[in-house]
Amino acid sequence: MTETTKVNLLGLTQPQLEGFFESIGEKRFRAGQVMKWIHHFGVDDFEAMSNIGKALREKLKACAEIRGPEIVSQDISSDGTRKWVVRVASGSCVETVYIPQAGRGTLCVSSQAGCSLDCSFCSTGKQGFNSDLTAAEIIGQVWIANKSFGTVPAKIDRAVTNVVMMGMGEPLLNFDNAVAAMQIMMDDLGYGISKRKVTLSTSGVAPMIDELGKVIDVSLALSLHAPNDTLRDRLVPINRKYPLAVVLDACKRYISRLGEKRVLTVEYTLLKDVNDQPEHAAQMVELLRDVPCKINLIPFNPFPFSGYERPSNNAIRRFQDLLHQAGHNVTVRTTRGEDIDAACGQLVGQVMDRTRRSERHIAVRQLGDEAAPSPSAANRT
Numbered sequence: 001m002t003e004t005t006k007v008n009l010l011g012l013t014q015p016q017l018e019g020f021f022e023s024i025g026e027k028r029f030r031a032g033q034v035m036k037w038i039h040h041f042g043v044d045d046f047e048a049m050s051n052i053g054k055a056l057r058e059k060l061k062a063c064a065e066i067r068g069p070e071i072v073s074q075d076i077s078s079d080g081t082r083k084w085v086v087r088v089a090s091g092s093c094v095e096t097v098y099i100p101q102a103g104r105g106t107l108c109v110s111s112q113a114g115c116s117l118d119c120s121f122c123s124t125g126k127q128g129f130n131s132d133l134t135a136a137e138i139i140g141q142v143w144i145a146n147k148s149f150g151t152v153p154a155k156i157d158r159a160v161t162n163v164v165m166m167g168m169g170e171p172l173l174n175f176d177n178a179v180a181a182m183q184i185m186m187d188d189l190g191y192g193i194s195k196r197k198v199t200l201s202t203s204g205v206a207p208m209i210d211e212l213g214k215v216i217d218v219s220l221a222l223s224l225h226a227p228n229d230t231l232r233d234r235l236v237p238i239n240r241k242y243p244l245a246v247v248l249d250a251c252k253r254y255i256s257r258l259g260e261k262r263v264l265t266v267e268y269t270l271l272k273d274v275n276d277q278p279e280h281a282a283q284m285v286e287l288l289r290d291v292p293c294k295i296n297l298i299p300f301n302p303f304p305f306s307g308y309e310r311p312s313n314n315a316i317r318r319f320q321d322l323l324h325q326a327g328h329n330v331t332v333r334t335t336r337g338e339d340i341d342a343a344c345g346q347l348v349g350q351v352m353d354r355t356r357r358s359e360r361h362i363a364v365r366q367l368g369d370e371a372a373p374s375p376s377a378a379n380r381t
């Protein structure tokens with residue numbers, strides 16, 4: 001068997017791994033043993049699997065591998081933020097960001113190299129679509145991040161406590177791989193992350209939101225960005241196919257299936273003089289009247305030639321206050337911590353061309369240094 005036909009065990013869910021062991025004439029329980037080695041201990045060498053006999057180790061070496069995406073670079077910023085640029089099979093690079101906060105660590109994971117949906121304020125969208133990531137390439141980002149903190153026994157608290165599918169790409173357009181990776185994130189034999197702490201963010205691929213509800217119960221975030229169809233058609237082009245009424249209905253169905261007081265996260269990137277006016281806040285209140293949700297305002301993170309600007313701190317606070325007064329739970333993401341997804345959207349475009357390395361380092365520093373719009377606005381919920 002040649003190198004290229006080896007099965008990569010990194011991206012297999014427990015049932016898939018059980019199927020794999022059966023297919024090579026072995027017992028299904030081997031799946032649990034191997035998953036623990038891979039995900040709890042970060043092992044990529046069958047030789048290290050001490051509870052697997054030599055004969056089976058040799059067999060595995062011949063037909064399988066544990067291969068994460070190649071790490072091109074990793075940066076640790078002064079505030080503890082970690083960033084990896086990894087190369088995937090298609091040759092493209094994607095970015096993963098880890099943000100530590102009191103009592104938790106959030107990892108922002110990419111699902112595609114580039115994105116076909118072309119939201120007008122997103123640097124990933126501006127690059128166009130390159131490739132879907134495999135399940136191994138998606139979960140591999142969690143694997144790499146955890147390993148960077150050293151291998152830890154399963155019982156010890158892990159560095160990555162939350163995952164947001166808010167890096168590069170639209171996860172619902174790489175459905176099977178995104179779902180498999182999220183299943184491994186939540187599996188106790190994988191990363192044991194609670195369903196509430198795994199969040200999939202979508203620009204609004206309505207039919208796939210319904211499909212998602214059939215197979216998984218992770219938290220859902222909708223990238224809204226505009227409170228009416230005319231504006232949203234312009235900012236988030238997929239709205240022309242699935243307009244607000246359709247996508248919000250799908251979100252409500254998804255959330256109601258989850259029960260247990262779970263709510264939709266509504267993401268709203270604030271663009272100066274485009275969607276940050278009081279009339280937009282008023283329309284948003286009306287639009288979300290019967291949607292159980294919390295709102296995350298993301299001040300636009302500028303990138304070269306975007307054509308958009310970040311609103312002033314006053315404008316951000318005014319927008320937040322209007323939503324707040326209408327009874328909404330509203331947070332403003334700062335450029336670290338909760339802002340991790342916005343930073344992903346901004347930074348990936350600057351790292352794709354690796355000849356522009358110096359720009360990337362500047363961008364990473366800015367992410368760590370930049371202050372919140374205002375402490376009160378940033379922290380209020």
Ligand code: SAH
Nearest residue numbers: 122166169170201202203223300301342345
């Ligand atoms: N495709 C999915 C998930 C990845 S984008 C989605 O659109 O939801 C994750 C978030 O990054 C989106 O909510 C988007 O609003 C945000 N984002 C992208 N570029 C941004 C920028 N330049 N400034 C602020 N937020 C940005």
Ligand code: SF4
Nearest residue numbers: 115118119122125203
């Ligand atoms: Fe794609 Fe999301 Fe960027 Fe829109 S915001 S282009 S859906 S990655």
